[in-house]
Amino acid sequence: MNNIIQGIASFQGNVFPGQRQMYQQLVRDGQQPSALIIACADSRVSPEHITQAGPGDLFVCRNAGNIVPPASDVVGGVSSAIEYAVVALGVRDIVVCGHSDCGAMKGLMNRDLLKRMPSVASWLRHAEAAERIVCEAYPEGMDAQARHHALALENVVVQLANLRTHPSVAAALAKGSLRLHGWFFEIETGALLAYDGANGRFRPIAGADMPVAQDSSTGSRLQAA
Known part of the structure; x- marks a missing residue:
């Protein structure tokens, strides 16, 4: 200490x-943050440091695995942070930020690591869809490092899908007042990748060019008659 x-x-x-x-x-x-960032609790991944943001710039929610549980009747810290950011603070952007060398993703790949951590194992069930995608849609011959990297990327996309189930997010997207972003921070290089919802790929953030995972134009919803 x-x-x-x-x-x-x-x-x-x-x-x-x-x-x-x-x-x-x-x-x-009062605070007027421009964005909510949902990031991993990993001590090497600091959203404020990565973005060089100052006090009051970001509303940050961190947990193991940058998880966003789907909306349900069970109220939790992540769901309440999302609702407060969208409804009370009026953030215009929400970012789900994953990263390389993620311990939570290693736990998903090797469940033996979670035997003494039942709470973590239960929490990571919200990322099991990403694990299944990698197991069933990626080549079987991938080495462990490549598989872990793919899992961490797919987890960002899965959590974005979970994020869209929250009523406050769905309503803001429908109104065109909110954009969703998926980021991936490579600790070892400092590179930051962003998910491009238009083509389903991650690509480097370059200057003012910021790929968007979803906004009102890329989302699918019924049009008023």
Whole structure:
């Protein structure tokens, strides 16, 4: 804990004094984040660091495996964060961000790793569709590393599908006030890939070119008569 305590002291003594007015304004005006990012709890994956965002810029929800449980009668932390971000904060974008070397995906590939973690095993059932896709639609001869990479990518797409089951998200998409994004962060290279809903592929984010997983134009819904 010593390094954490030292960090707090540095923030209070060196950082906060120069940003005092900004923090006071954030309290006075309230938070107005532009996006909700649902990311993995992995300590190597910090959405604020990756995007170089400041306080008040992002509404962040993190959990093992960047999971979004489908909407149900059982209220959880992820579903309440999604609803609050869309309804109360009016975010215009939601990002599901996966990453390389994900321990949760390794657990899906090797269930023996989860024997002593029943809560994690139960949580990861929300990613089983991604596992099945890789098992049935990918070549059998893939090595373990390639299989893990494919699983982590497919998991982002599966969680985007789960995200669309939430009423607040479905309504905002129908109104054209929300866009969904799927990202994949490669820890070892710093590269960030984005899912392109138009062609079903991940591609690098380059400059202002930001692929969108779904918005009102790419979503399918009934048109008013």
